[in-house]
Amino acid sequence: MTRFGAFLAALAMIGSINAVRAADPDASDWPAVLAAAQGQTVYFNAWGGSQNINAYLDWAANVLESRHGVSVVHVKLDNTAHAVAKVVAEKSAGNSDNGSVDLIWINGENFASMKKQDLLLSEDWATHLPNWRYVDVENMPTVRTDFTVPTDGLESPWGGAKLVFFYDSARTDAAELPDSALELLTWAQRNPGRFSYPAPPDFIGSSFLKQVLHEVIDDPKKLKKPVSEASFTADEAPLFAYLDELQPYLWRKGAAYPKNYPDMKQKLADGELDIVFAFNPAEASAGIAAGELARTVRSFSFSGGTLGNTHFVAIPYNATAKAGALVLANFLLSPEAQLRKQDPAFWGDPTVLSLQKLPTEMRARFEALDLGAATLRPDELGPNLDEPHPSWMERIEDAWLKRYGVGN
Amino acid sequence: MLARGGWLTRAAPAATVLLLIGPVICGFLGTLLPAFGFLPGLGGKAVTLDHFRALFEVPGLAGSVGHSLLTGLASTLASLLITGIFIASHFGTRAFAVIRRLIAPLLAVPHAAAAFGLAFLIAPSGLLLRLVSPSLTGFERPPDFLIVHDPLGLAMIAGLIAKEIPFLFLISLAVLPQSRSEPALRLGRSLGYGRVASFVFLVWPSYYRQIRLAVLAVLAYATSVVDVALILGPQLPPTLPVRLLDWMNDPDLTRRYLASAGAILQLAVGGLAILVWFGLERVGAILVTALRARGQRCRKDGVVRSLSLAGMGLAAATVLASIVVLGIWSVAGLWPFPEAFPQTLSWSGWQRALAQMCSPLTTTLIVAIIAALISVVLTLLCLENEFRDGQGDLRHSTAGSQRESRSNKALLILYLPLIVPQISFLFGMQYVAILSGLDATFAGLTLAHLVFVLPYVFLSLSDPWRGFDRRFDTLAAGLGMSRQRALWRIRLPMLSRAILTAFAVGFAVSVGQYLPTVLIGAGRLTTITSEAVALSSGGNRRVVGVYGLVQSGLPFLAFAIAIALPVLLFRNRRGLRV
Numbered sequence: 001m002t003r004f005g006a007f008l009a010a011l012a013m014i015g016s017i018n019a020v021r022a023a024d025p026d027a028s029d030w031p032a033v034l035a036a037a038q039g040q041t042v043y044f045n046a047w048g049g050s051q052n053i054n055a056y057l058d059w060a061a062n063v064l065e066s067r068h069g070v071s072v073v074h075v076k077l078d079n080t081a082h083a084v085a086k087v088v089a090e091k092s093a094g095n096s097d098n099g100s101v102d103l104i105w106i107n108g109e110n111f112a113s114m115k116k117q118d119l120l121l122s123e124d125w126a127t128h129l130p131n132w133r134y135v136d137v138e139n140m141p142t143v144r145t146d147f148t149v150p151t152d153g154l155e156s157p158w159g160g161a162k163l164v165f166f167y168d169s170a171r172t173d174a175a176e177l178p179d180s181a182l183e184l185l186t187w188a189q190r191n192p193g194r195f196s197y198p199a200p201p202d203f204i205g206s207s208f209l210k211q212v213l214h215e216v217i218d219d220p221k222k223l224k225k226p227v228s229e230a231s232f233t234a235d236e237a238p239l240f241a242y243l244d245e246l247q248p249y250l251w252r253k254g255a256a257y258p259k260n261y262p263d264m265k266q267k268l269a270d271g272e273l274d275i276v277f278a279f280n281p282a283e284a285s286a287g288i289a290a291g292e293l294a295r296t297v298r299s300f301s302f303s304g305g306t307l308g309n310t311h312f313v314a315i316p317y318n319a320t321a322k323a324g325a326l327v328l329a330n331f332l333l334s335p336e337a338q339l340r341k342q343d344p345a346f347w348g349d350p351t352v353l354s355l356q357k358l359p360t361e362m363r364a365r366f367e368a369l370d371l372g373a374a375t376l377r378p379d380e381l382g383p384n385l386d387e388p389h390p391s392w393m394e395r396i397e398d399a400w401l402k403r404y405g406v407g408n
Numbered sequence: 409m410l411a412r413g414g415w416l417t418r419a420a421p422a423a424t425v426l427l428l429i430g431p432v433i434c435g436f437l438g439t440l441l442p443a444f445g446f447l448p449g450l451g452g453k454a455v456t457l458d459h460f461r462a463l464f465e466v467p468g469l470a471g472s473v474g475h476s477l478l479t480g481l482a483s484t485l486a487s488l489l490i491t492g493i494f495i496a497s498h499f500g501t502r503a504f505a506v507i508r509r510l511i512a513p514l515l516a517v518p519h520a521a522a523a524f525g526l527a528f529l530i531a532p533s534g535l536l537l538r539l540v541s542p543s544l545t546g547f548e549r550p551p552d553f554l555i556v557h558d559p560l561g562l563a564m565i566a567g568l569i570a571k572e573i574p575f576l577f578l579i580s581l582a583v584l585p586q587s588r589s590e591p592a593l594r595l596g597r598s599l600g601y602g603r604v605a606s607f608v609f610l611v612w613p614s615y616y617r618q619i620r621l622a623v624l625a626v627l628a629y630a631t632s633v634v635d636v637a638l639i640l641g642p643q644l645p646p647t648l649p650v651r652l653l654d655w656m657n658d659p660d661l662t663r664r665y666l667a668s669a670g671a672i673l674q675l676a677v678g679g680l681a682i683l684v685w686f687g688l689e690r691v692g693a694i695l696v697t698a699l700r701a702r703g704q705r706c707r708k709d710g711v712v713r714s715l716s717l718a719g720m721g722l723a724a725a726t727v728l729a730s731i732v733v734l735g736i737w738s739v740a741g742l743w744p745f746p747e748a749f750p751q752t753l754s755w756s757g758w759q760r761a762l763a764q765m766c767s768p769l770t771t772t773l774i775v776a777i778i779a780a781l782i783s784v785v786l787t788l789l790c791l792e793n794e795f796r797d798g799q800g801d802l803r804h805s806t807a808g809s810q811r812e813s814r815s816n817k818a819l820l821i822l823y824l825p826l827i828v829p830q831i832s833f834l835f836g837m838q839y840v841a842i843l844s845g846l847d848a849t850f851a852g853l854t855l856a857h858l859v860f861v862l863p864y865v866f867l868s869l870s871d872p873w874r875g876f877d878r879r880f881d882t883l884a885a886g887l888g889m890s891r892q893r894a895l896w897r898i899r900l901p902m903l904s905r906a907i908l909t910a911f912a913v914g915f916a917v918s919v920g921q922y923l924p925t926v927l928i929g930a931g932r933l934t935t936i937t938s939e940a941v942a943l944s945s946g947g948n949r950r951v952v953g954v955y956g957l958v959q960s961g962l963p964f965l966a967f968a969i970a971i972a973l974p975v976l977l978f979r980n981r982r983g984l985r986v
Contacts, residue, residue, distance in 0.1 A: 045931060048942040051760050051951065058764075075931030076942040081657040086930060088661055089835075092448050093842040100848055100930045113661050117450065193552035199643060201654065256557035256643050262947025270533035271745040272550050291741040291754060292948065394660065406468025406645045 024121060025323040027128035033323050034068060040324035041071040044313075045083035046105035048076020049262065052286060056340065056347050064331055070324045075101075080110050087119050087316045099318035103325040107311040108147045108203075111155055112390045114314065121315040121322060124153025129326070131333040132156075136354035142310040143352050147387040148224055155312035156329045159341060160350035161279040162381055163211055163306035166265075166374075170296040172274050177300050181215040185242065187275070188249040194274035196251035196258055199405065200397040204261040204279065209396050211307050213239045214385050223388035227395050236399055247404070254404060269293055279309075281381060282348025285372025289344065298374050301382040308384030310352060335362045344372045417796065420789030424862065425821050427786070431837050431859050432824055438836015442668035450661055459669040466666075468645035473677055476647045479561045480631030480681050483568035485688065488623055490569070490719035491576040492615075496607030497713035498720075499589060507577065507720060512967035513960075514574035514727050515913075518920050518937070520635040520944075521956035523567045525730020527556050527639055528737075528949075530563065533745045535733060541746035550745050557643050564641040568633070570726040572626045573719075576619065578913075582871050582906065583618040587611050604713060605706035608696055618871055624682060625826040625867070631681045632674060632829035635922070635941075648674055652831055671832040678829050731960060738953030757950035765936070765958070772919055772935040772962065774850065779857040780914030783865035784907060790866070791873045792895065826863045830923055838927040848930035856928040857918045865914040872906035904977065908970035916963030936962065 025033045042064075048054055054074065061072035077083055083104045090099050106114070114120050126132065135143055135157060143157040144150065167177065178184040188195045198205035214220055216238040222228070228235075247254045251273060258264045264276040265287060280286075287293035313332060315325045331337055335358050338351040348371070355363045371377075441447065445456040463469065498504045517525075528534050533550035541547040556563045589611045596606025616623075637647045645651065652674060655667035699706070737743075741752030837856065838847065846852030876899065884894035900907070925938040940955035 043932060048939075049944070049947070051943070051948070054764065054943075055760070073932070076934070076939060077931070078942040078944075079657045082926065083931070084661065085656065085664075088450060088664070089839050090842055092450075093839055095842055100932060109660065117661055201658065252552060252554045252557075255554050255559065259638070260947065266947055266949065267533075269742070269744060270550060272533050272552075290948075291752060291756075292950075294742060294744060402467045404644065406471055 024123070025326055027125040027326055030130055033326050036323035037321070037327045038069045040321035041073060042102045042321045042324040042328050043073050043075050043100060044103045044105075044325075044328060045075045045077055045080075045086075045101050047078070047080060048074065049078065052290070052347050059340070059346075060328070060331065060337060063337075064328060068327050070321075070327050072324075072328055080104070080106060084110055084114060084119070087114070087318065088117070090318055091119065096318045098320050099316050100320070101316050102319040102321045103313050103315055103328055105158070105311065106155060106314050107309060108387065109390050109393060111146050111151075111312065111314065112149045114316075115149065115152075115154060119317055120154045121317055121319065122154060125315070125326060126151065126153040126156035126329070128153070129156060129330040129333060131330050131335075134335060134353040134357045135333070136352060136357070139354065140310065140352060142308065142384075142386070146312065147309065147393075148389040151312070155314035156333060157310050157352040158313050158332055159311050159338075160308065160352055161311060162281055162301075162308040162350070162384065163207060163277055163279060164281045164283070164299050164301050164376065164381070165275055165277045166268060166284045166293075166297055166299050167275050168268065168294055168296050169298045170294065171271070174298070174300075177275075178302075180302050180304055181212045181242065184275070185246055185249075188246055191274060192249045193251050193253070194272075195249070196254075196264070196273060197277075198260050198264065199257035200400045202260050204264075204277070205257070206393050206397055207279065207307055208277065209239065209243075209400060210388055210393065211385070212242055213388070213392070213396065214307070215304065216242055220385075223392055224386065226389050226391040232395060236396060239396065240399065240403060243400075243404070265292065268297070280349055282342075282344045282350075282371060282375045284374035285344045286348045288372070288374055299376050301376060301380065303382050305383035305385045306381075307387060309387045335359075335366075339365055339369070342366065342371075343369055344375065348372070348375070417789050417793040420786060420793050424786045424790055427855075428825060428859055428862060429821055431840070431855065432828065432833055434840040435833030435835070435837030436828075438839040439668050439671050439832055440836075442665055443672045445665060447664065447668075450664065452665065459665040460672075462666055463669045463673060466651075469648075471645045472648040472651055473673070475561055475642055475645070476631050476649065476674075476677055477681055477684070479564050479568065479637075479641070479647065480627055481684060481688075483565045483572060483630045484623065484627040484685070486565070486719075487569045487572035487576055487626065487723075490716055490723070491573050491580060492607075492612070493604060493712060493716035494720045495577075495580055495584070496604045496611075497709070497716055499584075499593065499607075503717060503720075507724060508581065510724055510728070511574055511578055511581070512971060513731065513964055514724060515578060516916065516962075516964035516967055517571075517727050517731060517960045518956070519567075519571050519633070520639065520941075521734060521952075521960060522571050522727050522730045523636045523639040524952055524956065525733045526563070526567045526570065526726055528733050529726070529729055531556050535729075535748070538746045538748045547746060556640055559642050559644065561642045561647075564637060564647075566726075567636050567640045568630050569719075570723040571636075572630065573723040574727070575626065576622060578909075579619050579622040579868070579871075580615070582868060582909075583615060583875075585875065587615045587618070589615070600705050600707065602705060602707040602709040604709040605699075605704070609700050612696070621823055621826075622867060624685070625823065625863075627681055627685055628678050628827045628829065631678050632831060634831070648677060649829065649831055656835065668835070671829070671835070674829045675832045678827065682827070731957070734953040734956040734960075736953070737949040738957055740950060740953070757954050761951065761954045761958075765939075768934045768936050768939045769958075771850075771853075771929075771933050772937070775854050775857055775933075775935065776915045776918035776962070779854050779861045779918045780865065780911050782854075782858060783862040783914045784869070784911050786862065787866045787869050787910065788873075788907070791870060795873075796891070822863050822866050824863075825859050826867075830860075834923050834927055837924075841928050847928055848932040850933065853925065853929050853933050856924040857921050860921060860924065861914040861917045864917045865910045868913045869906060869910040872903060876903060901978075905970070905974045908973055909967075912963065912966035912970040915966040919959065919962050 025036050027033060046057065054076065057074045061074065064070045064072050083101050086101055087099060137143060146155065176187065178187045197208040200206040200209060214223065217235055222235060258267055261278050264273060267273040268276045269292060281299065284293060284297045284299050288295055288297060313329050315322055319325055335353060338353050341347050341349050342351045355366055443459060445452050445454055445459060529536055532553045532555060537545065537547065592610040593606050596610050597603065601609065632649050634649045634653055637650045641647055641650065652667050652670045655663045655670060736750065738757055739753045739755060740750035741754050743750035841847040841852050880898050881894055884898050920937055922937050922941055925935050929938065936955065936958055940959055943955060944952045
């Protein structure tokens with residue numbers, strides 16, 4: 001054997017060692033996954049700020065325990081980045097197969113970041129899940145592209161999201177409601193101090209900036225690609241011209257901002273704000289049901305379209321209970337779990353499944369859901385605008401902070 | 409146990425220092441290395457200053473640092489002045505007794521809960537304005553006034569003052585008996601000095617020396633606090649610790665380098681605040697000396713006295729009102745402006761929360777009790793060791809002063825976790841915990857809490873212990889009691905109130921820990937506080953109300969027991985009654 005041959009053989013061995021070390025469960029061999037998952041405990045790291053969602057996850061945990069012998073523990077996060085940070089710390093400490101995070105609720109920047117740093121279970125597992133066959137891949141491109149980043153099957157879709165606005169019909173005249181970002185500016189000028197957005201880098205606040213950017217940039221196609229250094233100054237100019245004009249008419253004249261979406265919802269209830277927005281079309285109905293919002297709160301959207309995206313679950317590369325995590329991800333995607341999730345009585349989050357692909361009886365149950373008086377029908381939601389590439393969010397957040405984030 | 413085997417007491421200081429200093433140093437290294445670019449998990453292997461350069465280019469950094477310094481210094485100065493002057497002018501009065509009785513609930517309310525209560529009281533859509541709207545103000549809608557999150561941080565300073573006053577007052581209660589304040593005050597007044605002047609001239613020097621560490625702890629806390637700053641503080645830009653957490657939470661993982669560099673800056677800011685404080689101490693001393701040298705009697709101090717009473721009353725009222733506000737919100741249905749009471753009431757918030765509270769509650773209790781217990785035992789061992797070395801009371805010790813100062817200096821390290829900002833070593837501590845397999849274990853979590861609990865226990869117990877009248881020990885020895893017997897029969901029972909209070913303080917500190925719980929508990933061990941913060945990120949005031957009350961209830965119980973137990977135990981010992 002030549003020296004080169006020996007080198008190749010050694011390489012091949014290293015390869016095979018890697019293959020052995022990565023003896024990860026294979027989603028296409030589902031019975032094996034179910035067998036391996038038996039008795040495992042899955043630590044599902046998910047935002048814990050909503051009692052509705054927590055109760056929903058409790059229900060899912062009970063089902064999984066009784067059907068598959070998999071225990072699920074909901075690790076309640078106040079920020080998804082904490083879970084990402086944990087995986088980073090574990091990687092630094094050389095813990096590559098006993099990680100404390102088994103499944104993580106994720107999308108957008110966090111996903112892009114984890115994917116880039118190789119922190120995710122890396123081979124396409126999501127499209128091999130048994131329930132993937134129901135997913136609406138045809139009409140919902142966002143189930144496979146997360147903020148323009150291809151998911152490559154490294155995360156499994158869990159629910160849809162769309163930017164929707166809310167107002168209290170007892171206080172605000174529905175006829176005057178804006179139908180675009182520009183009309184929103186005029187509305188704010190007529191109603192000073194009654195509109196605001198959470199200060200970026202809050203997720204919802206940044207989303208508002210992206211919505212405006214979409215509407216005012218000369219060519220929205222630019223947003224599908226990473227920021228171009230050459231044209232960024234020109235690209236951001238109309239956005240900040242818009243914000244400069246809006247600034248004096250914001251709540252507190254822009255000297256303070258709502259903390260996040262729930263804070264805006266509270267301020268709508270308090271009567272401090274008149275128009276607020278969220279990423280879940282059923283949020284108003286759920287808020288009314290929970291006694292947090294007045295019964296007169298209603299929703300509206302822009303006929304030109306608003307941002308829409310999908311949220312996912314992903315498995316870190318060093319998860320301890322990978323098989324269990326696969327079983328949970330598959331269950332979360334099942335028609336049964338998605339139906340309960342879309343029901344505003346439990347959560348009200350739009351499904352990622354295609355009703356056409358479902359068995360007739362299931363489809364009927366989806367169609368029979370009462371989405372609540374304050375929720376827009378799917379045909380009233382308006383078209384979806386795609387999320388820009390994550391680099392846009394970073395750049396406009398930084399630009400925003402430089403302009404408005406440091407006071408005067 | 410305390411006295412048997414002198415080795416146990418002799419080993420105690422070293423063990424205590426190790427227990428504290430180990431995690432802090434490891435943690436600090438774990439922050440220092442990434443600040444200079446070394447973080448293998450993210451591929452950072454070269455040492456560089458780039459991250460500090462990037463840090464100083466962050467827009468508004470100077471403003472953030474300025475806000476941290478200003479709020480820290482202003483709130484500490486104000487709480488110290490109000491507490492000190494209140495004690496000076498009202499010692500022995502009914503107002504003093506009332507505040508003394510209120511101390512347990514005032515201390516028990518966590519900072520975040522009090523801040524939330526204050527925010528809801530003073531906001532334009534808050535309770536105070538609702539009470540007078542629209543009848544007096546004509547407001548049908550909340551006015552667009554910038555009250556909370558004001559750029560000067562006044563709301564935040566007020567929130568901090570309201571919570572720091574009770575803490576300083578508690579420490580003062582332990583210290584006052586040794587400052588021989590009563591005879592001194594009587595002497596001063598008989599010479600024609602006003603109440604405040606008598607206190608400042610005669611009692612203050614020894615009083616301040618004894619509470620100085622607590623004051624510095626307050627300063628360090630106020631300069632690096634996150635939760636109060638989020639709820640009440642300025643936003644454009646926010647204080648430095650808030651920005652650190654933002655960077656740490658940024659999805660762009662490379663921001664962690666920036667966060668680490670910022671944590672080192674935070675350390676420097678904390679140091680600077682302390683230096684400025686030393687300067688203020690000097691200025692204060694010069695002023696007092698000048699006043700005294702002029703022979704000023706300062707008899708007309710009525711305004712100052714009323715001001716201190718108003719400050720103390722406002723602080724107490726704010727904290728108590730925040731409990732009421734939390735209580736109402738915990739059962740509120742819809743509660744629109746300008747109504748002063750919710751339209752509907754519902755128990756659903758409590759029902760849901762109680763269903764999910766069992767396991768975090770158990771973890772909270774186990775960790776808090778064990779951490780407080782270990783802290784009390786270690787503190788007692790250290791103090792007894794110090795006593796046996798004849799170093800107990802500084803004023804009485806003659807020999808071995810060199811050893812004494814060395815040992816005291818070593819024990820000063822105990823206060824390191826109080827002075828060094830949590831945020832500057834916790835992320836490193838998490839890293840070390842994972843390396844050693846201690847993350848997500850009860851042992852690891854208890855150890856992490858211990859780092860913060862032990863200093864507070866030591867702080868609250870050392871003064872009563874050192875100030876204990878040594879003639880009792882001498883008397884016991886004269887009656888033929890062994891040291892061990894004297895300890896168990898005389899000293900510990902007589903100090904039982906102080907010991908139980910120290911335990912309660914430690915318990916409360918443990919219950920309130922957020923970042924250590926999240927980072928070391930790794931989400932698998934959760935406490936009431938970590939759950940409360942996660943849930944309150946949803947901004948639902950009903951949830952905030954429920955968890956705020958539970959968070960306040962646990963320490964309150966501990967303080968109540970600490971107060972009630974000695975009364976029960978010693979109901980037939982008149983000298984030990986309050």
